[in-house]
Amino acid sequence: xxxxxxxxxxxxxxxxxxxxxxxxxxxxxxxxxxxxxxxxxxxxxxxxxxxxxxxxxxxxxxxxxxxxxxxxxxxxxxxxxxxxxxxxxxxxxxxxxxxxxxxxxxxxxxxxxxxxxxxxxxxxxxxxxxxxxxxxxxxxxxxxxxxxxxxxxxxxxxxxxxxxxxxxxxxxxxxxxxxxxxxxxxxxxxxxxxxxxxxxxxxxxxxxxxxxxxxxxxxxxxxxxxxxxxxxxxxxxxxxxxxxxxxxxxxxxxxxxxxxxxxxxxxxxx
Amino acid sequence: xxxxxxxxxxxxxxxxxxxxxxxxxxxxxxxxxxxxxxxxxxxxxxxxxxxxxxxxxxxxxxxxxxxxxxxxxxxxxxxxxxx
Numbered sequence: 001x002x003x004x005x006x007x008x009x010x011x012x013x014x015x016x017x018x019x020x021x022x023x024x025x026x027x028x029x030x031x032x033x034x035x036x037x038x039x040x041x042x043x044x045x046x047x048x049x050x051x052x053x054x055x056x057x058x059x060x061x062x063x064x065x066x067x068x069x070x071x072x073x074x075x076x077x078x079x080x081x082x083x084x085x086x087x088x089x090x091x092x093x094x095x096x097x098x099x100x101x102x103x104x105x106x107x108x109x110x111x112x113x114x115x116x117x118x119x120x121x122x123x124x125x126x127x128x129x130x131x132x133x134x135x136x137x138x139x140x141x142x143x144x145x146x147x148x149x150x151x152x153x154x155x156x157x158x159x160x161x162x163x164x165x166x167x168x169x170x171x172x173x174x175x176x177x178x179x180x181x182x183x184x185x186x187x188x189x190x191x192x193x194x195x196x197x198x199x200x201x202x203x204x205x206x207x208x209x210x211x212x213x214x215x216x217x218x219x220x221x222x223x224x225x226x227x228x229x230x231x232x233x234x235x236x237x238x239x240x241x242x243x244x245x246x247x248x249x250x251x252x253x254x255x256x257x258x259x260x261x262x263x264x265x266x267x268x269x270x
Numbered sequence: 271x272x273x274x275x276x277x278x279x280x281x282x283x284x285x286x287x288x289x290x291x292x293x294x295x296x297x298x299x300x301x302x303x304x305x306x307x308x309x310x311x312x313x314x315x316x317x318x319x320x321x322x323x324x325x326x327x328x329x330x331x332x333x334x335x336x337x338x339x340x341x342x343x344x345x346x347x348x349x350x351x352x353x
Contacts (some may be wrong), residue, residue, distance in 0.1 A: 208289035
């Protein structure tokens with residue numbers, strides 16, 4: 001069954017959710033956000049939207065993998081990605097009851113076991129996508145260009161990572177909290193290398209059918225990386241009033257990934 | 271048929287799926303690998319189209335890539351490539 005008809009209503013819902021949460025970030029003391037759309041309610045809405053996107057992305061990715069024949073070089077990438085998204089969904093599922101019932105997001109929590117476990121799988125999935133591209137002659141750019149991209153990501157990671165991670169290292173935090181606040185950005189910086197290479201290929205597809213799939217899908221990953229890096233900073237400096245921006249960022253990130261995978265599934269379904 | 275003309279036909283067939291830039295890059299890359307130049311034989315062009323189909327397969331699946339391969343072969347045939 002082709003689910004592309006779902007794309008537009010879901011995009012509108014996604015945009016509405018992001019705007020709602022951004023409004024909370026911009027006008028937290030307004031009547032609307034104090035009396036009607038309370039932080040508790042918005043946290044619950046955000047949790048449900050993230051769950052829907054992550055669960056949808058995992059299921060659709062598994063569907064894409066199943067649709068591809070055994071031996072197709074990109075099949076294992078989709079399976080690995082589905083497993084990674086499945087773990088992200090499990091993490092969000094572990095966090096959701098607390099967010100929906102009590103309006104809080106405990107950190108660290110059992111959810112982090114799943115989130116941390118998802119990163120190696122997602123990074124591996126991106127590497128498998130690159131290997132699949134290369135195996136069929138679609139990896140654009142020379143070796144030197146690819147080396148320059150990875151080098152650029154390394155430099156960027158140091159330039160961004162140093163000022164963001166320094167307060168984390170210096171903060172008086174519990175061992176697990178500090179480890180996670182350092183670990184998430186580091187895992188993201190690792191993820192950024194294959195992501196940058198895939199983006200290079202993705203831009204090559206332009207506005208074609210495949211191009212739209214990959215640019216939507218990969219831009220979701222960019223937002224995930226931005227969210228994780230900023231989260232570590234906000235969390236360490238206790239900037240909890242900025243949490244709504246993070247929720248909006250993650251809703252958008254997971255929504256874009258799910259949208260990209262849905263487009264890929266539709267492309268296969270014809 | 272001259273290679274340039276064949277390249278144009280193949281790029282045109284793949285452009286809606288992977289874009290003109292990538293289609294051109296993929297065709298050129300496979301032409302280099304197969305060391306094609308001048309006026310390639312029908313068998314060489316067949317090999318080229320098959321390789322492009324394998325590439326498309328990872329994005330659009332077997333069914334659709336087979337359809338595009340058939341379209342490419344038919345377009346090459348219509349332009350006078352003997353099979």
